[in-house]
Amino acid sequence: MLLTKRFLPYFATQCLGALNDNIYKNVLLLLVTFSQVNNLPISVDMFVNLAAGVFILPFFLFSAHAGVVADNMDKAKLIRRLKLLEVIIMFSAALAIVSENYMMMLLLLFLTGSQSAYFGPVKYSLLPQALKEDELVTGNAWVEMGTFLSILIGTLGAGILVSDNNATLWSALTVAALALAGYLSSRAIPALPPQGAVQKIPFRPLSGTWRSIQKARQTPSIWMAILAISWFWFLGATYLTQFPNFAKLHLHSGATVVSLLLGMFSIGIAVGSFVCERFSFGHVELGLLPFGVLGLTVFGVDLLWAIPPAPADASFVYGLQTFIAQSQHYRVMLDFFMIGVSGGLFIVPLYAFIQTRSAKGECAQAIAANNIMNSLFMVASALLSMLLLGVAGWSIPQLFLLLAVMNFVVALYVYSQVPEFTQRFISYLLSHVLYRVTVTGRDKIPKEGAGIIVSNHVSYVDALIIMGASTRPIRFVMDKSISEIPVLKYLFRHAGVIPICSPRQSEATYNQAFESIHEALANGELVCIFPEGRLTPDGELGEFRPGIDKILARDPVPVVPMALNGLWGSYFSHKDGHALTTMPKRFWSKVSVNLTDVVDGQDANRYALRDAVAHLLHKY
Template identity: 75%
Template sequence: MLITRRFFPYFVTQCLGALNDNIYKNVLLLLVTYSQVNELPISVNMFVNLAAGVFILPFFLFSAHAGMVADNVDKAMLIRRLKLIEFIIMSCAAVAILSQSYLVMLLLLFLMGTQSAYFGPVKYSLLPQTLKENELVTGNAWVEMGTFISILVGTLSAGLIVASDNSLVAASATVVTLAAIGYLSSRAIPALPPQGKIEKIRFTPLSGTWRSIAKVRQTPSIWMAILAISWFWFLGATYLTQFPNFAKLHLHADATVVSLLLALFSIGIAVGSWICERVSYGHVELGVIPFGVLGLTVFGVDLIFAIPPAPVDLSTVYSFSTFIAASQHYRVMADLFMVGLSGGLFIVPLYAFIQSRAEKGECAQAIAANNIVNAFFMVTAAVLSIVLLGLLEWSIPQLFLLLAALNTVVALYVYSQVPEFAQRFVSYILSHVMYRVNVTGREHIPAQGAGVIVCNHVSYVDALIIMGSSTRPMRFVMDKSISEIPLLKYLFRHAGVIPICSPKQCEKTYEQAFEHIHQALNNEELVCIFPEGRLSADGDIAEFRPGIERILAADPVSVTPMALKGLWGSYFSHKGGHALTTRPKRFWSRVEVNIGETVNGVELGRHGLHQQVSELFERKS
């Protein structure tokens, strides 16, 4: 995928954009900070803080409009125009750098922030259009790796450029050259026309921002994903901002160690993104997010306890080489790397989730709303740091400890609001820790529209295993007694399980089940049913009951057959006694989920569907 034309030119283009942004921004800040500019009408500290605000302001003003534009024009054409604008801005910036016109450079920084605000939505909304579903997580992982490595290289390169003998010429040549190469690479991106209905684009900065946020809030799962991503940017912005003083005051180190801390954090995010791609097994996997949450908290707390005692000689200042040579610093370095790695595990699935769940033709607008909220959280992080460190005189370790504690609170809030996240985590644990689940035919699950999944019923955790085999949520119809098992009741209830029982047990529950199935199919949802009506008593597939035919008679939707293999004999099956009563005997055993092609269930009837599932069950791996 990486070297294909549909991805590689875009990947190079976005990496060069992130690299150029950071080189220009940091060159400006370093020139102002270390050149002791006297002609500035404001202080250096005020200029530095103003520059940070000037770069982020366009994300509030223009992101909503940027999302509308990206959803309603050819994305490749839009990227080329944005890269051409970048080249023009950087050409002007080269002149401003050479003439040392710092206020002009500040204005150009605002324009670069504006260009970035327009590039952000198209950068992420392009992926679900050009990549296959099983490539979406991989694509996001590469984008996050590329972005953070570019930020790191850009930040370090700016320092080297400013420290060089011909710093002004080197800086000017670098930003123009990178912009030119970025434009050339963008020309190789294949056409990507708008997917949805083309709407009239209106430029309404403030009202458009509120409308953009209000629109994504209508989909709670996407809104919670945006809040979770924004929390990471809150946390990351706080860490990155405090690294210089943290290194100086608590690690007794110089500026070279600040670069080391930045490198550890950024490389950690890149590695975490790569690991996320490996453990997601080719599909959007929300189940890995709790591992990222746990890492952000555990390693964030451990970082505080890892701070070594002050050196005996208080005049000691560690350089890069002496810092890494001292073993008491290894734990600090490991914790910072792991905080970054945990962040990579945390955000990659969330970006992929937004892309996969947003309506076609509206993905860029969802990303735009995400960028707006991200910017707000980063500004809030700066304000909180000023209040706690300045007014309340907290220490930086205390601030970091607060971040770790708040991370747990934010995670609990998000998981309480979107139970699907918790369900996916339990499903992931079952599929990859308790069992080794292998899924074949995942592409046969309908990507959109109503549909029925029919599957054999082997154990109490069948629904959770099936849930993990599909990136699309589905409703499960299951025996009422199973849906009320104490340990699983919470998950099943919030998964929208439809309880059913025989009409002899409860006529009302029986009829309500069919009504709920009808409503779900009318809502274009996927419904999974176990036509046997009960758990297998011997591991074989029992006769399908007439309920499936009643469902299809009312709603003749497509049917996808599925078969579970390997769960018979597990703790959750009836082999050797009633499920959940025997001693667990198997761990990490192999389980297969075989998914067949979509069929016409009305024509096949329950006996034909039974044959389809049986053939999948008997298929040799």
């Protein structure tokens, strides 16, 4: 995938853009801070803070408009236009650097932020259009790796450029050359036309910003994913901002150690992104999120106790070599690296989730809302740091401890609001810790629209296993007695399970189940039915009851036959006694979820569907 034309030119373009943004921004700040500039109309401190605000302001103003633009024109053409604009901005910036016109450089920083604000939505919304579904997590992993390594290289590179005797000349040539390289790479991106109906694009910065946020909030799962990503940027911005003072005050180290810690953090995010890709097994896997959350909290707390004692000589300052030579610093380095790894595990599935769950033709607008919230959270992180460190007199380790605790609280809130995240986690544990689940034919599940999955019924955890096999949410039709099992009933309730029983037990429950199925299919949802009507008592496939025929007579939607193999004999099946009553005997056993071609609902009936499931059971 990496070397394909549909990904490599885009990847190179976005990496070069992120690299150039960070080199230019840091060159400006370093030149102003360390060159003893005397012709500024404002103080250096004011200039530095103003520069930070000037770069982030366009994300508030223009992200909403950028999202609409990206959804309504060819994404490749839009990227080329934005990269051409970057060439113009950076050539102007090169002249401003050489002439040491710092106020002009500040204005151009605003234009750079504006260009980045328009590039942000198309950067992520391009991926689900250019990549296959099983490549989406990998693509996001590469993007996150490229972004954070570009931030690292840009930050370090700016320091190297400014330290040279011909700092202004080399800085000017670098930003101009990177902009030109980015434009040239963008010309190789293949056409990506808009997926929805093209709309008029009014330019309303502030009102558009609020409207974009309101639209994202209409889908609770996407909104919670946006808040979770924004929280990560809150954490990341706080860590990155406090690195210099933390190294100086608490590690008694110089600038080279700051670069080391920044490197550990950024490389950790890159590693975490690919760990996520490796353990997502080819699809969007929200089950990995809790591992990222736990890591951010555990290693954030451990950082407080990892700080080594101060050197005996209070004036001693560690350089890079002396810092690495002391084993007492390894724990601090490991903590920052693992915080980065945890961040990669946390952020990659969330971006992929937004891309797959956004309505077709509206992905860029969801990403735009995400960028707006990211900016708000980063501003909030700066305000909180100033309040606690400046006004309240807290230390930086205390601030880091607060972040770790807040991270756990935020996670609890997000998981309480979107139970699907919890369900995916439990499904992941079942599929990859308790069992070894493989899925064959995942692509047979309809990507959108109403559909029915019919499966054999082997154990009490069938629904959780199937849930993990699908990237789409599924409404399960389940025997009422199973849906009310202690502990599991809370998961089933939040998953929108439709309880059913025989009309002899409760005619009202029976009739309501069919009404709920009809409503779900009318809403374009995916419904899973176990037509046997009960767990198998002997491991064999039972007869399919007429309920499936009744459903298809009213709603003849596409049907996907599915077979579960390997769950018979588990603790959750009825082998050797009633399920959940015997001691668990099998761990890490192989389980397979197998799907075959979609059957037209007009032609489907219970006998043909049973034959299809039986064939899958025999085949696998």
